[in-house]
Amino acid sequence: MKNIVGVGIVFCLGVIGLFYFHPLELANDSGKPSVRIKIAVSQTPLSSPFIVASHFNLFEKRNLNIEVVPCFGGVACAEALLNDEVDFATASESVVMFKSFEYQDIALLTCFVESGSDLKLLTKSISNIRSVSDLKGKRVGIVKASASEFYFDSLLIANNLKAMALERVYLPPQELNRALLEGQVDAVSVWEPYGYLLMSTSEEILNLSLDGIYQLTFNLLTRDATEAQLSDETVEILTVLENSIEWMTNNPKQAQDIVAKALDIPSAQLAWQWEDYTFRLSIGNALLSNLQLQSRWAIDSNLVEGSVPDFRQVLSPRALEQVLHSQVRRP
Template identity: 20%
Template sequence: MRKRSLLVTASLAAPMLMTRRYAAAAQRGVLRIGYQKASVTLVLARNKGVFEQKLNRLGYDVDWAEFTSGPPLLEALNAGAVNFGFTGEPPMIFAQAAGAPIVYVAATNPSPRAVAILKPAGSQLRSVHDLAGKKVAVAKGSSAHYLLAAALATAGVPYQQVTKIFLQPPNARAALSSGDVDAWSIWDPYYAGAQAAGAQVLTDGTGLMPNRAFYSSTRDFATRHPDALKAAIDVINQVEAWEAQHIAESAADIAPQIGLPAPVLKTWFDRQKYGVYGLTPEIFVGQQKIADAFFKLGLIPNRIDVSNAAWNA
């Protein structure tokens, strides 16, 4: 009788145990990370599996999606295809102006030398002033888009006097090489790759823009999953600390994913500054300046207060 009782108890317990397991699985969250080739820390972190190690312990799975630039990444964020991403300064502004429920989670150190306006080898262009009446390739709504606007304003060239050819980086590089455009406004590592192939610098972002990058999420995800976002920033800081001390190794590690030789990537790393920080009033002052410039140029439909998109952890 005791043996039958134990068998009955076990038969009843098994479905209950499976039900609990399925319930636990259903309750697991998912951190869907959007990244670009420019987000070297995220590429390194993906290679090393460190997000999975940290987030799995908190009950989250991790998915990854690669994008060519910030604007399509934020479109995916707005659509729910990703819930954590890395972009430059302007994409956040364009997304907020379009009504996307995005929030700033953290910011990087400024790296103004990591974005530039390039001309092809042998070009007769001598300065940004010479871009009047010329065609410039640029990704619309990107950090390079703001660099172009700021550089033209500083040189006294009306924005409308330059023909903007809106292209994503791979197509823009081809257009520069073929002579279909006169210049290309672009960020690293594409900048370093074009430079290694002979392109020359008209100007970089020094004195024109901070060129920060931002980690972002949606208001809903940030409200419901602050633990996942805090853990993600912890992971990023750990990877950045390692990366800063192992530049050559980092370049060799991510070269296959980026599609550029390690020495070219090292040029990029030498131009960027490491460190990820919480949001400060100074950061939002810089963002507001960019947003106001885009509004005056008619590139966004309304004036926005960028600080309204801050995430209070």
């Protein structure tokens, strides 16, 4: 059985004395033959620890044979995992929640970033929509079964508009901006970088968001069988993420330059988002509560069928615990 250790396991990044590691010094002396591992990584700044790790070849330096498989959004990444196309995937806790109603073998290994303003509800100012209540009878572009949908419904609930009639138009994340600009929908619930791109390319965009209403987490997922088979490799992957985040913390400007170039986005855009991100490895009761809350919302909204999954079985802190309690800390 997977157990949550204590109140929660949180890895706080630190530097001992005057020693600041350089990623190029990372090494693994195990000599163990590498296993080909595929990780579906969402093409978003939320995935920065993976982007930085790939840039400095940190996985290879721990004798990991990693293939990063790009995907657009956590839904697509999770589907690649559940279709056995990859071994690991990155996704928000909302995606984990939805998929747990369908699959009983999802293992959430760690959260690696949190953000309180990554989601936004945007509309065109010329549409005469000035508040969430003005969306009555309108079309709203949403990424189905994702943080996009949970955030939108959270806004409805916060404005006491849960029962308001409107049309949900489900689209892939990369199609939402175009749908709004071309008039196919009246508003969109989007995550970054799509929100920034929309707001920076058109002066007609109005932000209907409410900061702090939803705390997004991005997480590393696998399946039970994979975790059991690749237990040693899982620990090594988390160790790489740990060191990648430490380097990002000590070198924020350089990290932003690397990520902006990898994602082909303006540096100003990434700097605008960066302050909203808290990068750290963690897993605990706050995440558990968030999953339980969202699952009850999904049932009440008739988005899923069945009872609330036992998310204590989904959270799997074993590998992270091993990293935290490792006596040898070397980058």
